[in-house]
Amino acid sequence: MFELIRSHRRWMQFILLVLIVPSFFLVGIQGYDSFVSSEPELATVAGQPITRGEFDNAYRNQLEEFRQQLGTRYDPALVDTPAMREQLLNQLIDQRLLARVAADNRFSVSDETLRNTIASIPQVQDNGRFSPERYRQVLAAQGMTPTMFEAGLRRDLAIGRVLQPVTESARVPSTVATAIETALTQERTVQLRRFDAANYRSQVSISPEDIKAWYDANQQQLTVPEQVSAQYLLLDEAAASKDIQVKDEDITSYYEQNQSRFGQTERRRASHIMIQVPAGASDADRQAARAKAESLAQQAAANPAGFAELAKANSQDAGSAQKGGDLGWLAQGMLTGELEKTILSLKKDQVSGVVESPSGLHIIKVTDIQPPAVKPLAEVRDQIVTEIRKQIAATRFAEMATKLTEIVYEQRDSLQPAADALGLKIRSASGITRQGLLPADQAIGADPASKSSDAEALDNPRVRQALFSSEGLRDKLNSGVIELASDKLLVVRVAEVKPQHVSPLDKVTDSIRDRLTNERAAEAARKAGDEALKTWSADAASLPEGFGASTVVSRSQPQDLPQPVLQAVMRQPAQPLPSYIGVADGDDYVVARLDKIESGKVDASGVELLSRQLGAAWGGAENAAIMKTLRTQYEVKVLPEAATVIQGADNPDAPVG
Template structure:
């Protein structure tokens, strides 16, 4: 056979060509390349997909924002939820939809609008005025140039034009605001009588026959789904750091190598006069600007005390001129190199000659100097110790994680050797289903710590547990990354098929349930009977009511939300008015004896409420417009989107 192929290579090439070409004929090159592509598509917006890779980029950026905002309080696991993933995906869909609408509508932004928007950014202002120098410095610190920033801002402003006018033009009429404010401030005097279910429980008699009847009629409510008992090993920061020791040598070495982090670098208070030089300036313009700068430098050197007035009169840096050229305290890497070198070469109180930079010609005055200072080791020892411990723990975590991965794949039928090798405890839990942990009443063993409940509630963990190898073959799972600093290996120790517990096992539970239901029914019946009597004879003596309280929709006193809604909805005619409110474990009668209209609103209060209502109405209209745009661009969630939201689609597997 192989001899035939070797001796008839041309024929075989032709046959292969005939087999391959039809696939392109039927599917097309684009279809073939899509077939070969491995990245899942989550949503189609128009003819543009949102891919898993794009989602992961957005998620990483979002998590980094939370990490920066929350610092040490940041917990990645708190954001690894279906709700978070769905919210982020919807935001990406909305952004893509609005961007397509902006492109279709040919929205644009004028240079003047762009200029005014940039000038209004507080970060690029000095004393409330736009500073071109600060603008460039801020962008440079972010690794951006004015050109790239302005292109991105122009695009964002164009996109904002799609929905922004809808929200900004929404306006709730003043009459509506007045009516709502009147309802919010309306005051009602309320008395309350509570019929608690527990007060009737002693009179309830639940028989064995009642329990058996309920048991036979409610098998589906008692069904416990298939669940498993599991053993698992957890490697986290706590486990990785338990044997970490920080020595005095570690602390001293770290301090010496990082003294710059624990001190204040040298700072200089700087003023300058700038004569701007346009990028397109010819030699004559440059010579004229330099001559002007040199003249100013001579005047400043001759009379240093006049520097501020010269800056106010002649400096073309609008951000600092009004402050006498003051740039504030400057440290290294804040200014362009030409200016920075001149600043740090000058002595205190000295005036520089003319310094040329990409922005023009500068005359620099170093007003004051603060030398560099460093905190003592004693002041920062605790911080250094904690940081070293974290670094060592991270290294230990990486080493143990690598070792755990290797051991799990080498040892598939038991966790004991792995636990011994890594000095980690084997944890146990029962009652894990495909949808999460069973209620504590249906699980054996002690209550699980919160961190273990979080781990077992993770979709990736449950998916691994109910995979064929782990569930049926009773093999160890692979390493599961629950979060960046928590990894788990798990195995199934026992399987419990779906079943209805024996009557004896749930008899007490059923009895308590029936007692609670019958007690509540008795409380409601007694309360309803009393309510009917009060409505029939509203002037009769009212007994067992709590002292009267005054409530408004904004100040409910001790009333529950349901009770407050009932009290504020009670008919104002006639008074007193009586209403009943059924609760989860009680029945309440409310007596409304007095109604006072809300105070006349002040203009400021009314304007504030109107603005809030208009903003809410605008947001609602924007959401309605988004729905229309989604329909127009035929937004469609693909099957992998649901897998992503539920946690079944794991980006780490790509």
């Protein structure tokens, strides 16, 4: 057959052409193009696509950044959301758009600007100066060459110049900043009268019919999400330290080997007289300082007992002069150079000659000496026992961790083998959902996780991810060893799954009664406050009973006023005064009496700072407006495939659970 094809090659080519050409009319040339390049397109910028592959790469990089930043607090369910994916797609569109604008308008960056930018990067500096060697090392660690990095940086700097003029030119007039600063610092004198909802609870009566009606009308609020009860093993320092006994001979040996740690080296108490010699002093000034120091040294040597008075009268060290030159207790290593050498060489009450240091000239007297000493074993015994136990526990922890990892993988349908082998207790907890721990009254089981001493460990995102993975939820297999900290490991296993459900009425009767009582007490407090407000507003001149002391507040200095109350007070018209205003503060109702308004004190530095902050905000708003215009100009289109990606459907990189 192959010989036939070779012999009639032209005829075979003609037959293939006859077969292929009609298919173009059936599926279209575009169909073949899609077959060859099948990667979905999410958006286009000036006709150029942003593909699913580009998005997926950026998506993986962003999740990895979150993982590194958050560490053990990383929870894919919290960071990997439709809003995050939509924001990421918009960032890719904006990057492509700015690059196109920079290219079309021939934005460029000079070699000098590029060099200065690189030299200013702290990671490539050595002692504040650019280091070519460190530059190459940093790039090599990231798998980049200088050529690659510089090309990318040059491109990024050029793109940055598209919006840079807008950002840098955004300015808020000083009159606007001054007016806002005046509003922020305007002071108002108020007195408050609070109507506490708690005081009205006794007046509220809730019937069984009220509870049933609320229950029937609010089924959605009473829905308890899917939850699991879990078994788990916790390996920590306490578990590794269990039953460790420290022998007396080990304590003695440890003490003898570490006496330097339990002892005290020689300490000396010293005083000094210092004559300052400024760094730029002339030779004449130096000679004068030296002569004065020599004279003081002779006086001190002649009368060591009068050293303190001599220091008070002559030392130029303000910190010690008033204390007679006392420097306190000093140990070897606390000072350096000639000062330390001199102090260590003097006997008690002996006075030195003139000693020079970078700070000046010194005359030194050693006033006391404490010889080296070692604490007795009895005094440090408990400390030694604790340290030995920790060392043994650290070794045991590493061994137990290795064994735990092996057993939970070898026998994945139960935690009992690992518990037996390591002497650990299997613990139980209930009420764990994909989002966190349920309140105790909604948890299924005897040990609600929210009340467990291990609640923080069980509420870890990685623990929840393991429990709600397909293996954990469907097959109820042991998780891998989850490292919560360097000295805390956890293994979990689903014991029971409870589907999403509406809590039975008898389980939530008390909470509904409390809720309705709070709502009606709050309503009663509001009505009482409104009635009082009408009465007081009709006769604003007199001060009713029950108001607190006057407080001066401003928008920048709220003085612990609740935000709703502060906003209501600051919005109250300036005339007439005094005036009253009522506002809800949680369940309570607050009536505020406004007595006085004073203009704010405008500070020039405050206005300047506010002006910069407002300018930055204004620049951000202008940038957003320009980007919107550029999207129209360059015909940016978000394609239907983007909706699938944003919702997370059909995403192989999306985290499980």
